[in-house]
Amino acid sequence: MPQTSRWPDVSLEHVDVLIVGAGLSGIGAGHHLQANCPEKTYAILEARDCIGGTWDLFRYPGIRSDSDMFTLGYAFRPWKEAKAIADGPSILSYVRQTASESGIDEKVRFQHRVVRAEWSSSDARWTIEARRTDTEETVQLSCSFLLMCTGYYRYDEGYTPDFQGTERFAGEIVHPQQWTEDTDYAGKRVVVIGSGATAVTLIPSLAKSAAHVTMLQRSPSYMVSLPAEDPIANTLRRLLPARLAYQLVRWKNVLLTMVSFQLSRRRPSWVRALMRKGVERQLPPDYDIDTHFKPRYNPWDQRVCLVPDGDLFEAISAGRASVVTDRIDTFTERGLRLESGAELEADLIVTATGLNLLTLGGMELAVDGRDIELAETMSYKGMMLGGVPNLAMAFGYTNASWTLKCDLTCEYVCRLLNHMQEHGYATCTPHNRDPSVTEEPFIDFSSSYVLRSIDQFPRQGSKAPWRLYQNYALDILSLRYGALEDGAMQFSRLASPVEAVEQLLA
Numbered sequence: 001m002p003q004t005s006r007w008p009d010v011s012l013e014h015v016d017v018l019i020v021g022a023g024l025s026g027i028g029a030g031h032h033l034q035a036n037c038p039e040k041t042y043a044i045l046e047a048r049d050c051i052g053g054t055w056d057l058f059r060y061p062g063i064r065s066d067s068d069m070f071t072l073g074y075a076f077r078p079w080k081e082a083k084a085i086a087d088g089p090s091i092l093s094y095v096r097q098t099a100s101e102s103g104i105d106e107k108v109r110f111q112h113r114v115v116r117a118e119w120s121s122s123d124a125r126w127t128i129e130a131r132r133t134d135t136e137e138t139v140q141l142s143c144s145f146l147l148m149c150t151g152y153y154r155y156d157e158g159y160t161p162d163f164q165g166t167e168r169f170a171g172e173i174v175h176p177q178q179w180t181e182d183t184d185y186a187g188k189r190v191v192v193i194g195s196g197a198t199a200v201t202l203i204p205s206l207a208k209s210a211a212h213v214t215m216l217q218r219s220p221s222y223m224v225s226l227p228a229e230d231p232i233a234n235t236l237r238r239l240l241p242a243r244l245a246y247q248l249v250r251w252k253n254v255l256l257t258m259v260s261f262q263l264s265r266r267r268p269s270w271v272r273a274l275m276r277k278g279v280e281r282q283l284p285p286d287y288d289i290d291t292h293f294k295p296r297y298n299p300w301d302q303r304v305c306l307v308p309d310g311d312l313f314e315a316i317s318a319g320r321a322s323v324v325t326d327r328i329d330t331f332t333e334r335g336l337r338l339e340s341g342a343e344l345e346a347d348l349i350v351t352a353t354g355l356n357l358l359t360l361g362g363m364e365l366a367v368d369g370r371d372i373e374l375a376e377t378m379s380y381k382g383m384m385l386g387g388v389p390n391l392a393m394a395f396g397y398t399n400a401s402w403t404l405k406c407d408l409t410c411e412y413v414c415r416l417l418n419h420m421q422e423h424g425y426a427t428c429t430p431h432n433r434d435p436s437v438t439e440e441p442f443i444d445f446s447s448s449y450v451l452r453s454i455d456q457f458p459r460q461g462s463k464a465p466w467r468l469y470q471n472y473a474l475d476i477l478s479l480r481y482g483a484l485e486d487g488a489m490q491f492s493r494l495a496s497p498v499e500a501v502e503q504l505l506a
């Protein structure tokens, strides 16, 4: 692959914008481009053979959203299903319908895994190298702007800690990311290791036909029970036009989430007590909440788990599921031995132990021949990278629905592209020249999956526009209405042919 050329390689196919990834974010990005920058050419490169990303990959029983679809859905396309906490297949068909209704699906090139992107300042373009996952062939193309919608975790394998003795276990061990229809749990004794959103989703579903399900957790998580159907949303949708009702419900949910997050950070003891009361109400009076449902951290220091219609608590109360809070000493022939000495017998062990985080879909980046170490960059508004031109990434909120931020990111990118077109700019690069901006981690969460990988992420800065606020209202001000020419974003024009020849001869 050429490092930096004087002249663009005209033999390569060129698009104005290249989107990487055809999940929820990539399809949303396609919509924003078509609606706001209709003259721009674009393509979507997708490593897999279908649209949907997360919502196609995960096939475990009960797979569902853990935030409401009025905010996980796109701003531009009302969620019309009855359930606000929706099942995976409904979310997948929502994404696919969005793609097919406006021809976004025709822009997707499947089985193209992007492995490297090299920026050339003299050409003001990226050269992209993609590997065909079906033929192993290498494909190159170029683009003026790169929009990364690659999600945030590895698709090939989930995270499994190094457990002792797994080879001795006579039953089956499965990670939820590798769940297939052949994974049989009916009538079986199942142990689910983990206490995050996946475990909380899986357990009530498995408990419907398993002999018994045990949730084995190292430590408890915060859980909040909410109705799967939102009665206010359903009433508003009966009374008002779909789009208006959708906007009102979105804002209601955005505000509720923001208030709950801010209150958790400012008055953690209140929120702790409130959440505890919610759990107490749903479990039998003598239940040992202190051991199994009293987290050691403050609410929203890690993502709070949603329990739709109290399904997990119902399964526990009915005796179909139970919780054990302990640590694994070793797997045995018949199940697990715990550090307390207790034994858990199992036919199937589900390792709901999390994801392996991955930045930019594992792609390498280089700017003018210099490889970019992501961890050495500072993120600009949580969606571009200092010193990296013409590149944005759709990275959603950790304390609210992912799509809220991705929609705003795409709106901002469209504003940026239109501004550049209007002024004849070829490049836009965030540059931090303010020495008082100090570095902070990109994600302010104490979850182990974040702590394991945070050193691979860019940093954020201590103040705007380098700060990642995790706050939808502030991001609306910054991304929808904020000045594009803010001093940190540097724009430049491509040298004219005469200037280019002069530079070449100099």
Ligand SMILES: Cc1cc2nc3c(=O)[nH]c(=O)nc-3n(C[C@H](O)[C@H](O)[C@H](O)COP(=O)(O)OP(=O)(O)OC[C@H]3O[C@@H](n4cnc5c(N)ncnc54)[C@H](O)[C@@H]3O)c2cc1C
Binding pocket: 020, 021, 022, 023, 024, 025, 026, 045, 046, 047, 048, 052, 053, 054, 055, 058, 064, 065, 066, 067, 068, 072, 112, 113, 114, 115, 149, 150, 151, 152, 153, 155, 198, 360, 361, 362, 363, 394, 396, 400, 401, 402, 403
């Ligand atoms: C089980 C589960 C439930 C979740 N529930 C919620 C929820 O309720 N609310 C919420 O806000 N968030 C939730 N999330 C987070 C969730 O991933 C996002 O909400 C959303 O689906 C992310 O969409 P995305 O398109 O950004 O990423 P993904 O869905 O991960 O899609 C990324 C796409 O990019 C492709 N890709 C990656 N790298 C490359 C590459 N190098 N070249 C080409 N293509 C590439 C992938 O194949 C994939 O198709 C959940 C996550 C999981 C795992």
